[in-house]
Amino acid sequence: KAGVTQTPRYLIKTRGQQVTLSCSPISGHRSVSWYQQTPGQGLQFLFEYFSETQRNKGNFPGRFSGRQFSNSRSEMNVSTLELGDSALYLCASSHPRTSGEETQYFGPGTRLLVL
Amino acid sequence: AQSVAQPEDQVNVAEGNPLTVKCTYSVSGNPYLFWYVQYPNRGLQFLLKYITGDNLVKGSYGFEAEFNKSQTSFHLKKPSALVSDSALYFCAVREPDRGSTLGRLYFGRGTQLTVWP
Numbered sequence: 257k258a259g260v261t262q263t264p265r266y267l268i269k270t271r272g273q274q275v276t277l278s279c280s281p282i283s284g285h286r287s288v289s290w291y292q293q294t295p296g297q298g299l300q301f302l303f304e305y306f307s308e309t310q311r312n313k314g315n316f317p318g319r320f321s322g323r324q325f326s327n328s329r330s331e332m333n334v335s336t337l338e339l340g341d342s343a344l345y346l347c348a349s350s351h352p353r354t355s356g357e358e359t360q361y362f363g364p365g366t367r368l369l370v371l
Numbered sequence: 372a373q374s375v376a377q378p379e380d381q382v383n384v385a386e387g388n389p390l391t392v393k394c395t396y397s398v399s400g401n402p403y404l405f406w407y408v409q410y411p412n413r414g415l416q417f418l419l420k421y422i423t424g425d426n427l428v429k430g431s432y433g434f435e436a437e438f439n440k441s442q443t444s445f446h447l448k449k450p451s452a453l454v455s456d457s458a459l460y461f462c463a464v465r466e467p468d469r470g471s472t473l474g475r476l477y478f479g480r481g482t483q484l485t486v487w488p
Binding site for chain 2: 314
């Protein structure tokens with residue numbers, strides 16, 4: 257099976273702009289999670305989607321939003337970009353079970369640089 | 372609250388020697404524990420996980436991890452390190468059966484492993 261794919265791989269934006277990142281999960285996976293990785297804060301959970309519904313959200317401002325489509329592909333959007341939003345954004349997909357024992361498989365990430 | 376600690380930012384080991392990357396966790400109930408590895412400019416790659424059963428879990432590329440409930444630890448080990456094992460390693464935990472946070476992984480800060488030739 258193909259792995260998790262993320263587009264674009266690299267982005268350069270300026271403060272105040274908005275950006276949309278895309279994630280295609282492994283075929284058959286219906287859960288998609290997003291994480292932000294920075295040197296200072298490490299890996300931080302953004303949100304999780306399952307069957308087009310957000311079922312979990314981390315402690316990020318409302319500028320960060322996401323959605324999931326019927327084919328399980330997901331997008332995340334960051335509006336009014338700030339310098340501190342520069343990070344590697346990772347998407348992970350899984351085939352969720354009710355107990356939570358499933359493995360999340362990560363994509364290569366989108367590296368966002370805000371100037 | 373769930374948390375993961377990786378007490379060492381860096382671990383250095385000579386090729387051929389055994390390696391250990393430490394992880395301790397704090398979670399209510401029995402945890403699900405995971406190890407991931409990240410190579411430069413790449414995403415996280417799954418190595419192994421502990422769900423239940425045998426405390427010694429074997430994973431990819433010769434790695435294994437030992438779950439110790441009394442010490443709340445899940446240390447990653449490999450009997451003989453390779454230069455190609457040099458990477459950033461993350462420990463993660465998830466609480467089982469928590470509907471409100473079901474899919475969420477809590478990660479440690481990461482440990483940079485360097486294997487010297």
